[in-house]
Amino acid sequence: MNQAVLQPVADKTQVIRTVVRTHSQYDDSELLPTALLQEDLGIDSIMLAAIVADLNKIFAPSKQLRPDEFDTLDSLIRKFASLELPQIRPVDLPQEPERHRPQQEGGAAKANETDAALTMRDFVGDSSPDPFAKTERFAAFLHSRQQQGLFWYGMASKGLCSNRAVIHDEYEGRDREFLLFASNNYLGLANEPRVLEAIIRTTRSHGATNTGSRLIGGTTDLHKELEYRLAQLKGREDCIVFPSGYSANLGAISALLGPNDLAITDMYNHMSIQDGCKLSGAQKRIFAHNDMASLEEVLQRSQDRRGGRMIVVDGVFSMHGDIVKLPELVRLAKHYGARVLVDDAHSTGVLGASGSGTTEHFGMKGEADLEVGTMSKALGGQGGFIAGDKRVIDYLRFYANSYVFAATIPAPVAAGLIESISLMQTEPQRLAALWDNIRYLKSRLDALGFNTEHSDSAIIPVVIGNEQRAMELGRSVRRRGMFCQTVVFPGVAVGDARLRISVMSSHTREDLDEAVRILREAAEENGLPLNTAGGAHGHA
CATH class of the missing domain: 1.10.1200.10 (ACP-like)
Incomplete structure (x- = not known):
């Protein structure tokens, strides 16, 4: 040195x-x-x-x-x-970026707030006496990012989205066809004609919506059938359907935990889990990502406290693509007397021989206390659900506020989901095609030296680290006709920015090869190191 x-x-x-x-x-x-x-x-x-x-x-x-x-x-x-x-x-301590804290003159945000060192983190935790002040400063930041072509969030697609999608390019002012790697329609069920026909048919018989919450006039025969089918899929006694996967986590965690309890969460858990913990009022302890030694330390230190403990984890971590170490986690939970909730948002339809999720993947059906899921991804519909023991599900029907006080998914959507579950179970070739595509694309990216972390699911990250460089890479990728997600704070920590690629069964081998070519050319354009002889590099 x-x-x-x-x-x-x-x-x-x-x-x-x-x-x-x-x-x-x-x-x-x-x-x-x-x-x-x-x-x-x-x-x-x-x-x-x-x-x-x-x-x-x-x-x-x-x-x-x-x-x-x-x-x-x-x-x-x-x-x-x-x-x-x-x-x-x-002299290698973390270097503080030059922060251009807002200097306001006459209510206007200064131009230096658009400096590249700023991130979305700079607009959280504001101490201004006006809670709206941060919105004006953010407006200048957003405008700058949009002018540079770095923020593509929220652009509208037109028509059906499969392996390709027509999206309105606001920068070029025209509709463009993109190679689509930003959809969670993993099994292609969102566009399946038999699913669409079930929705159309049920719209005519049941109407557009249910006009009420489940407890007060919002339940139909199709909601009950859907819950039965989901419980069967998961191998559980009962199931409850929520308006969304987000509200399912909010409702379950806040209903089951209170101020005397402890929520034990993986540091990379989805925001819906983090918000559910906040809403519950329970104390929260974080363990290092997928680190069972860290989890055991938390369990050991909390043994003597009063109240209950629940370990809450993602089945597949949504920005990293890796799978929770469920066998060891459940073993520790049983040893220390804690409950387990697994969020299968990106596992249902992807993991397990039949696609039922994380517990099936490990041969552990029924061994997690609760299994949460969303139906807006592999199942191609809308809504969330929780499967578990009947007595627990019955309790949630009366104490999960995001169920009790919210209108549920419309009956036509429920009908489409029932058809999706049937097709997933009777057409296993969809799941086989998805995994063929996952393995092929990840192996190609790894061979080029892209950092895909420990992904073992339909989510493949390309980790860059620096937010500005990640956004520039995303811009280069989109310019070449590929649409994938550029993830920055709050999706990941500042300094851990990445592209997030979602693989579908509908992608062809030609699509995958084209994606590899585009990513390689975009990396070369932005000076990101690649190893064409194989191997991997760290954060660029």
């Missing part, structure tokens, strides 16, 4: 606060020691994990500290400041 670039670090507290500022984008004056990391500062589990990882690198403790150990800024400072910090450290 070059000693010329070493310097002493005298104030451990300032080092810690610098790392927090780097990730959170707060000014030092805003970081009050008593501030709750999540509730007051809006530092979510992904960001907290990144902060703790950096501090572990800097302080190099004999035993790595974990994100779930901290709930306030003061607890973070006290724990790390109690460690020995070498007198000399390399």
Whole structure:
């Protein structure tokens, strides 16, 4: 190591606060020691994990500290400041981006707010006395990103979307056909003529919608049949259907947990799980992503507390594509007396011999206490569901507010979903074609040296790291006619930006080869290193 670039670090507290500022984008004056990391500062589990990882690198403790150990800024400072910090450290501490904090003149946002160093994180946790002030500053940021062609979010498609889709390109002012890798229609059921016919037929017999919540006039025979079919698919006693997968997580977690309870969550869980935990009022402990040693530490430390404990995890992690280590997780849950909720949003229709989800994938049907799912992905419809023991489902029908006080999915949608489940079960070639495509595309991208992490599902990430570079890569990809998702904060932590590719059974081998060509050319255009001889590289 070059000693010329070493310097002493005298104030451990300032080092810690610098790392927090780097990730959170707060000014030092805003970081009050008593501030709750999540509730007051809006530092979510992904960001907290990144902060703790950096501090572990800097302080190099004999035993790595974990994100779930901290709930306030003061607890973070006290724990790390109690460690020995070498007198000399390399000048490689996380560098704070030059923050152009909004300087307002006459209510207008200054132009420097559009600087490339800004991220969407800069518009969260605002301390202005006007809660709308952040919206004006964000407007300038959004306008800049759109002018540069970096933000393509929310552009409208026209007609059916399969392996290709016609999308209105707002930058070119015309409709364009894109090679589509941004759809979760994994089995092609959203466009299946038999599904569409079931929806049309039921619209004529049942009307467009149900005009009420399930408990008060909104239940039809088709809702009951759908719940029965989903329970059968999952191998459970009963099932309850919600307006969406998001509301299913909100309803289940907030109904089953309260202030005396503990929610134990993976740091990469979907936002619907995080919001369900907040809404419940339960305390929350985070364990390192898919790290069963970290989970066991949380379970051990919480054994003597009063109240219940529930481990809540994704089956497939939506921005990473990897699968939860369910066998070990369930073993730990049983040993320590905790319940388990698995969110199968990206697992239903994808994992398992019949596509029923994560538990089938591991040969563990019925061993998770609750299985949550969405029907807007592989099943090609709309709505969410929870499957489990009948007594638990009956309880949720009266205590899950997002079920009790919301109108449910229309009967025609339920009819389409019933048909989708039937087709998924009677046409296994759909699932086989999906997995052929997943394995082929991932192997091609890995051979080129793209960082696809540990994906083992229909979601394949291309990890870049830097947000600006990821957006530029996404722009280059779209310019060449491929539409996939560019994921930045809050979808992932600042510094972990990526492209997210969704594979479908309807993609042809030619589609996959074209996607590989486009990604390779876009990477070369943006100076991202590739290894055409094989292997993998880290974050670009």
